[in-house]
Amino acid sequence: MDHVHNEPEPRVFSSAMGGQQLERRRVERKMRIHRQPKTLITGIGAVDQLGEEAKKLNGTKVLVITDEGVSSCGMCAEVERPLRESGLDVAFYDKTVPEPPMGTIGEIVEIVEKGGYDLIVGFGGGSPIDVAKAAAVLPNTGHTVYDWVGVDKVPRKGLPIIAIPTTAGTGSECTAIAIFANEKLNVKQGLVSPFLMPNVALVDPALTISCPPNVTAASGMDALIHNIEAYISVNATMHTDSLAYEGIKLISQSIRTAVYDGTNMWARDNMAMGSMMGGIAFGNAGVGAVHALSYPIGGMFHVPHGVANTMVLPWAMEFNMLACLRWFKQFGEAMG
Structure with a gap:
């Protein structure tokens, strides 16, 4: 199902360069194509x-x-x-x-x-x-x-x-x-x-429900990172933002319970929905440094994808912090 979205208002982004925080605005109206299963x-x-x-x-x-x-x-x-x-x-x-x-x-x-x-x-x-x-x-x-x-x-x-x-x-x-x-x-x-x-x-x-704790944790972190990277992507839209923000919220509330009590259907449902939202969000907005750096780790050393992403996440977030501080603040709000 393709939705064409013309972004009505510019989204404000910032990037760190030479120690100074610069503002970059997308002032042009861009046509967006949104894809997801029919x-x-x-x-x-x-x-x-x-x-x-x-x-x-x-x-x-x-x-x-x-x-x-x-x-x-x-x-x-x-x-x-x-x-x-x-x-x-x-x-x-x-x-x-x-x-x-x-x-x-x-x-x-x-x-x-x-x-x-x-x-x-x-x-x-x-x-x-x-x-x-x-x-x-x-x-x-x-x-x-x-x-x-x-x-x-x-x-x-x-x-x-x-x-x-x-x-x-x-x-x-x-x-x-x-x-x-x-x-x-x-x-x-x-x-x-x-x-x-x-x-x-x-x-x-x-x-x-039958997914073991270690896989639940690794795959759950993968889903969380999909939402995070989609949210800070320069290709993000209002549609992907709404999905990614809710995905961060659902996964943050539920991942610990899903790992330690896999039969808890509230947690499993939240994780499934958060993962789906992350898939749609990053499938349209893209991912970033975490995935770019984790792919070589997985390719060369066969580290599971979710584990490799989790290994890289803190360093990528630290690198992006100045450019993405306002969105990191929103992550904190979503995580409670």
Whole structure:
């Protein structure tokens, strides 16, 4: 769903240069394009709408892409049931790994091509959802992930995508971005294209209950940082600001409870909503120094993305402090 937004009032930014704080105003009126999934369904029981949404996308043969952690704990039944109740054929691929290497994507693309699947479901954390995005656009093109690294390299629309997160962190269910590890260069690289945007995102906080404390903490910090960096971005808009501010508020109130009491549905719901808001916010406003510095850490040393971001966050905030002091003050207010 694309919304064109013409910013009516200039947003005031400042930057530190030579020890002096300078004001920079965006006085020109800029056209903004806001992108997010066409359909967002949130709340407990959202996953039950999967079959109906798949049929709306004319799906008949569905491939669910997930990981062994999700499949081993029996969670795949949560998506298989509504799909089969809707009369759809369902198959599962559960070999995705964290920070998925680009060289492994060819296997799933071949499965999609040979299986004749017409709808892809990404079910899990950010990695399965990102793999699902690649699996939707690459089949029958003769290209690999390596060919389309960068912005707007994907030439056409692929298969429909439904994204269902089981962690509150990456916000990938609401972005037109897919991040992979380029094992040839020991770096993390991404594909950015509106053709990667999921058609439907089903954000059901009940699916995050089984997420272990360490993953809840790391992914939760990732979500918080998405909101923070979107809020201070020079590409921020009033729309992304409103989402990012509320995301900071929800996550700050809830992350400790979610880590130490994973069955607390109030905390899980707040985290899921905060993560989704962060995904939409940074998917349109972009991120900043934290992500720029954490990607090499993840690419070279295979540190989980949320952990790498958290390692860098204090130093990036200190560096940006003079330029972003007014927004840091607002963070404090949001955090209570």
